[in-house]
Amino acid sequence: MFFLEVLFAFFITASFAILFNVRGKLIVYSGIGGAISWFFYLLFTEKGYSYSTCYLLATAATAFYSEIMAKKLKTTVPTLLIAALIPMAPGGGVYYTMLYLVENRYQESMLKGMETSIIAGSMALGIILISTCFGIFHHRTK
Numbered sequence: 001m002f003f004l005e006v007l008f009a010f011f012i013t014a015s016f017a018i019l020f021n022v023r024g025k026l027i028v029y030s031g032i033g034g035a036i037s038w039f040f041y042l043l044f045t046e047k048g049y050s051y052s053t054c055y056l057l058a059t060a061a062t063a064f065y066s067e068i069m070a071k072k073l074k075t076t077v078p079t080l081l082i083a084a085l086i087p088m089a090p091g092g093g094v095y096y097t098m099l100y101l102v103e104n105r106y107q108e109s110m111l112k113g114m115e116t117s118i119i120a121g122s123m124a125l126g127i128i129l130i131s132t133c134f135g136i137f138h139h140r141t142k
Contacts, residue, residue, distance in 0.1 A: 002042060005038060005042060006035045006038055006039045006042070007035070009034045009035050009037070009038035009039075009087040010031040010032065010034055010035040011031065012034060012086060012087060013030055013031045013033065013034020013035065013037075013083050013084055013086055013087060014027050014028065014030060014031035014034070014083075016030075016034075016083045016086045017030035017031065017083040020082060020083055022079060022083060025073075026073065026075060026079060026080065029069050029073065029080055030079075030080050030083040030084055031083075032065075033062055033065050033066055033069070033080050033081070033083070033084025034062075034083065034084045034085075034086060034087050036061060036062055036065050036084070037058050037059065037061070037062040037084055037085060037087055037088050038058075038087040038088065040057060040058035040061040040062070041054055041055065041058035041087075041088055044057050044058060051115070051118075051119060051122075052118050052119065052121075052122040053122070055088060055119050055122040055123050055126070056122040056123070056125055056126045057126070058088060058126070059085065059088065059122065059123040059125075059126030059127060060126035060127075060129055060130050062081065062084050062085060062088075062126075063077075063081060063126060063127045063129075063130035063131060064130050065080075065084070066080040066081040066084060067130060067131065067134045077131070081127070085123065088123065090116045090119040090120055090123075093112055093113075093115055093116030093119060094116055096112045097109050097112045097113040097116055100112060
């Protein structure tokens with residue numbers, strides 16, 4: 001099951017990479033990034049970490065991969081990173097937040113909205129941490 005989920009994450013990410021006009025071999029590298037993101041998410045979830053920690057660490061691993069591969073492939077980091085984060089995007093949380101709001105279930109809407117915001121914030125923090133570290137390292141090596 002673990003392997004199948006990672007494999008499907010690869011194909012889903014590659015499909016979104018095509019949708020985002022990523023071309024050539026970068027589609028495969030974006031797919032690998034999506035597989036990495038989902039693999040680490042599943043790994044940390046299985047270890048019993050909280051959702052916010054799982055998202056933070058999985059996003060950091062994906063951002064690290066994207067930074068390395070962007071340098072190696074001479075492309076921009078967002079070309080690989082944006083599509084690679086698709087498997088972890090908290091779209092379901094946004095949907096349920098709005099559904100509960102429309103159904104006048106305000107307390108559930110607020111709870112789901114806070115959970116979704118924490119997930120999105122964790123993902124943003126993971127990207128910021130890795131890109132800052134790479135920026136500092138790149139600046140020091142010049």
